[in-house]
Amino acid sequence: MATSLSPLASRLLIGGWLGQLLLAGGIALVAPIPVRPLVIERRFCSESQQEALLHRYRQLVLRNRLGIERFRPVILYSVYGKQEHDELPAASALGLASAAGDGNRQQAAQLQDNHPTALVLRCQQAP
Amino acid sequence: MTTRSLLSLSIAAAVIGGGVLANTALNPPVTSFDSSMERLERRLLPSITVESALTPAALASAGAPLPMAERLPQAAAFPLHGSPADGITPSGSTLRVEIVSSLEKADNQRASHRWLVDAAERFNQRGERGNDGRRIEVVVRPIPSGLAAQMLVAGGYRPAGYSPASQQWLELLRLDGITPTLLQPSLVGNRSVIAVRGAAWKQGGGGPLAFGPVMERTLAGQLRMGTCNPYLCSPGLDFMHTLLWTTAGHAGQGGALQAAELERGSIQRSLELFQQRVSRIDPTYIEQIEIWKRRPEALDAVVMAEQSYRQLQREPGFGDLVAVPFGAEQGSPLVALPWTTGAERQALERFGRFVTSSPLQTLARSQDFGQPSPVPDGARPPRAGGELLRKVQRLWKQRKDGGRTVYLQLLVDVSGSMNEDNRLSQLKRAVIVASGAINSGNQVGLISFSDKPTRLMPLQPYDANSRARLLATVQGLQANGSTALYDGLAVALHDLMQARRRDPNGRFHLLVLSDGLATKGLRLEDLRSVIENSDITITPIAYGDVNDGELRDIATIREGTVYRGDPKRILPLINDLFQTTL
Numbered sequence: 159m160a161t162s163l164s165p166l167a168s169r170l171l172i173g174g175w176l177g178q179l180l181l182a183g184g185i186a187l188v189a190p191i192p193v194r195p196l197v198i199e200r201r202f203c204s205e206s207q208q209e210a211l212l213h214r215y216r217q218l219v220l221r222n223r224l225g226i227e228r229f230r231p232v233i234l235y236s237v238y239g240k241q242e243h244d245e246l247p248a249a250s251a252l253g254l255a256s257a258a259g260d261g262n263r264q265q266a267a268q269l270q271d272n273h274p275t276a277l278v279l280r281c282q283q284a285p
Numbered sequence: 286m287t288t289r290s291l292l293s294l295s296i297a298a299a300v301i302g303g304g305v306l307a308n309t310a311l312n313p314p315v316t317s318f319d320s321s322m323e324r325l326e327r328r329l330l331p332s333i334t335v336e337s338a339l340t341p342a343a344l345a346s347a348g349a350p351l352p353m354a355e356r357l358p359q360a361a362a363f364p365l366h367g368s369p370a371d372g373i374t375p376s377g378s379t380l381r382v383e384i385v386s387s388l389e390k391a392d393n394q395r396a397s398h399r400w401l402v403d404a405a406e407r408f409n410q411r412g413e414r415g416n417d418g419r420r421i422e423v424v425v426r427p428i429p430s431g432l433a434a435q436m437l438v439a440g441g442y443r444p445a446g447y448s449p450a451s452q453q454w455l456e457l458l459r460l461d462g463i464t465p466t467l468l469q470p471s472l473v474g475n476r477s478v479i480a481v482r483g484a485a486w487k488q489g490g491g492g493p494l495a496f497g498p499v500m501e502r503t504l505a506g507q508l509r510m511g512t513c514n515p516y517l518c519s520p521g522l523d524f525m526h527t528l529l530w531t532t533a534g535h536a537g538q539g540g541a542l543q544a545a546e547l548e549r550g551s552i553q554r555s556l557e558l559f560q561q562r563v564s565r566i567d568p569t570y571i572e573q574i575e576i577w578k579r580r581p582e583a584l585d586a587v588v589m590a591e592q593s594y595r596q597l598q599r600e601p602g603f604g605d606l607v608a609v610p611f612g613a614e615q616g617s618p619l620v621a622l623p624w625t626t627g628a629e630r631q632a633l634e635r636f637g638r639f640v641t642s643s644p645l646q647t648l649a650r651s652q653d654f655g656q657p658s659p660v661p662d663g664a665r666p667p668r669a670g671g672e673l674l675r676k677v678q679r680l681w682k683q684r685k686d687g688g689r690t691v692y693l694q695l696l697v698d699v700s701g702s703m704n705e706d707n708r709l710s711q712l713k714r715a716v717i718v719a720s721g722a723i724n725s726g727n728q729v730g731l732i733s734f735s736d737k738p739t740r741l742m743p744l745q746p747y748d749a750n751s752r753a754r755l756l757a758t759v760q761g762l763q764a765n766g767s768t769a770l771y772d773g774l775a776v777a778l779h780d781l782m783q784a785r786r787r788d789p790n791g792r793f794h795l796l797v798l799s800d801g802l803a804t805k806g807l808r809l810e811d812l813r814s815v816i817e818n819s820d821i822t823i824t825p826i827a828y829g830d831v832n833d834g835e836l837r838d839i840a841t842i843r844e845g846t847v848y849r850g851d852p853k854r855i856l857p858l859i860n861d862l863f864q865t866t867l
Contacts, residue, residue: 202551202558237534238497238504256504256562258555264537 195273196229196246199266199280200236200257207281208254214279219246229277233269237262315814318782324815325779329807333772336739340758357435360385360426360442362853366393367405367424380419382632383426385437387450387519389590390473390617390654391427397596400473400652401425401448404640413635421632429569430454431517432857437463437622445629446636447622448472450519450590451615453526453674460671463623466630469637471616473649476657477520477527479510480594483605485585496611496664497536499586500528503562511565511573511587514865515678518569522674523612524588525681528559530666541667544676553684561687568861572846577603583844595653610657611664682724682864691727691792691867692744692784696777698799698828700735703764708800708829711852715859716759722864723747729867730780731758734773735766736805744784747867769806770799774839778812781821793821794866798850800828802835809838816842824862826850 196218203211221227232243234252237259261280269276315324365383384401392398405423413421428436430449436442438461447465449455455465479499486494489507502508513521530542532555546552560566567573570589574597577584581602589597591608598606619637621630639645649655669677695716703709723729729751730744741758745751774797781793803809816823816839825840826848827833833847840847850858 202555236497236501237531237536238501239495253505256506256558258500258504258558259532260534260549260551262534262537 191225191228193228193230195276196232197269197276197278198234199261200234201261202258203281211281212249215249222246235265315818318818318820321815321818322782329775334737335776338739338741340754357439358857363426363428365424365426366402368422378419379422380415380628381422382629383424383444384446384448385426385428385433385444386448387430388427391425397652400649404645408636408639415628415632417628423636429517430519434458443624445625446619446633448619452618453522456671456674465620465622467620468633469619472619472640473617473654474657475617475654476591476610477523477612478591478594478608478610479586479588481586481607483607494607494609496609499609506562509564509585511584512563513570514568515681517861520588520590526669526677527611527666536663544673547676547680557684557687560685566865568865575846576844591657592653610660613666613668689790689792693794693867694730694777694781696773696797697733699733699762699764700768701765702800707852709764711855713759715856717756718856719860719863720752720755723867727867732777734769737769738773738776767804768801770803771807771812778819782819795821795823798826798828800831
């Protein structure tokens with residue numbers, strides 16, 4: 159049997175929700191959206207590894223769109239060189255299907271030093 | 286205008302229009318692979334009588350591999366330059382010293398590629414004498430570096446000196462048990478580059494032009510690149526070594542490429558991916574330069590020697606060409622060989638000093654050798670030893686097709702004129718030898734033509750059985766009759782196009798060898814649009830002293846090039862083409 163709330167309890171509940179929403183909005187206004195660099199290693203990966211990496215990347219794109227987190231700069235590197243973007247490129251522009259070579263360890267270490275807070279995406283292990 | 290005139294005009298227009306419509310209905314335009322196939326099957330093949338003469342399996346047992354020395358051309362097949370008495374045995378008062386040299390500096394037929402010949406002529410005019418009082422005479426024989434190394438290893442050819450285009454060939458010689466003695470580390474400055482069209486690079490987004498980014502764009506399908514066979518072509522071997530060194534992650538970290546790294550799946554599959562994206566692989570880059578000159582938009586980048594790049598840059602339409610230098614320091618060394626006598630060695634040392642002197646180096650610069658461009662660290666691997674270079678060559682051969690099956694249809698002219706000058710017998714020998722260069726799993730077929738085409742061996746996967754069948758079939762070839770070139774071409778194209786329908790990812794090649802003009806059957810115009818839309822790479826060989834205009838026309842339709850062969854040189858030519866294609 160459903161219990162009905164008294165008018166006072168209902169008002170308190172709605173007021174509480176509104177209060178929480180206002181508080182969240184206030185925090186969002188006061189505390190800026192966190193921004194951090196994103197480093198993506200392009201190397202030869204199996205198709206399933208590429209898919210897994212793309213899945214993680216799309217999740218980041220979504221977080222970026224929802225304003226939960228921003229990624230800047232976005233650095234793509236491979237044994238053939240490095241590219242830097244101001245914004246998240248489209249997933250298709252990562253060119254994972256045409257990525258070749260093993261990981262560039264020196265570049266990875268250098269990027270780690272220069273961007274210690276960066277989120278790093280890479281295939282777990284080339285086959 | 287009277288009513289009668291108007292009526293006549295209307296009738297005439299109707300007749301012409303009707304004719305055009307009827308013609309269009311009977312001969313619909315060929316604009317695609319499918320319509321090309323339809324034209325072949327409905328209009329062209331029904332008018333051709335095709336014979337079939339398959340070699341019985343029982344006979345298909347011939348073809349024991351020839352020893353190495355017999356698989357290679359004789360040195361006499363290549364000209365000798367530098368002396369007024371070229372080819373004549375010198376008298377006892379002359380010490381003739383022969384140097385086998387790479388083509389970019391000893392090709393007498395091209396004014397810009399004959400620096401070493403000029404140098405030999407100038408040296409000989411000085412009338413220098415050896416310690417024993419004999420007059421020194423230096424002669425130069427131009428043979429591609431890789432082929433010359435194979436001939437030296439095989440024995441039977443023993444020149445006093447060897448001057449390949451790069452040190453890499455010396456490493457390979459050492460690996461094969463021949464230890465050369467270095468007399469001059471570098472006669473002229475040269476280096477490997479990727480020549481890139483500036484406009485194509487900008488179109489792909491521009492940015493710093495370097496080895497890594499060029500590879501990245503090629504892999505992404507944004508740059509159409511041509512490379513050459515690393516068994517034959519110095520920049521091709523240099524390129525493959527640098528590519529693998531970079532791919533294994535050494536470009537940023539230094540260190541040499543290790544043989545064990547070539548075993549890694551990631552490296553092998555990366556190379557396969559790269560090979561899938563490469564637009565053209567030819568025996569040498571000379572063919573690609575020819576295609577580029579004819580149609581500058583055919584390729585965006587070609588691996589070549591810097592000297593060739595400098596010459597090409599002056600050609601109309603190539604002003605925006607940019608060079609990306611890469612590779613280890615190679616030089617263009619001069620070496621003595623284990624069999625070189627003391628007197629010959631002294632003569633070579635004198636010649637070496639002469640050609641590295643200031644006036645001769647000035648002459649070299651006038652032929653675009655000059656100071657090689659510096660290579661950034663990221664594109665300069667340490668020099669590789671022979672064992673590693675051999676592994677690099679083998680890996681290229683295994684992976685060059687990028688995981689795709691290659692289909693090669695051989696279309697061979699057996700008209701009566703093939704009996705002249707041992708043409709047919711030398712061709713048979715060439716195919717038998719070159720069959721050893723075919724990767725198993727690829728498919729090979731053979732069609733001959735004279736009065737009419739004859740299917741001798743349908744396209745079939747290459748293995749020990751099909752090799753035996755191919756060899757027996759080739760040995761059974763007999764020449765007579767006229768030259769129904771285009772009838773043969775139509776049948777060969779059709780077989781390959783059927784294979785393409787079954788395997789759209791394959792690579793399809795048609796090698797046409799003919800010693801004359803078509804004398805009967807279809808004409809080129811009947812086939813032009815079919816060839817255009819066939820998706821088949823056609824490589825004609827003009828065999829013997831023939832007018833190659835017709836074959837050139839065939840090649841041009843699909844951006845190919847014509848090779849010229851004669852009975853003396855058909856063997857290395859077919860071998861090079863098989864090794865590169867198959």
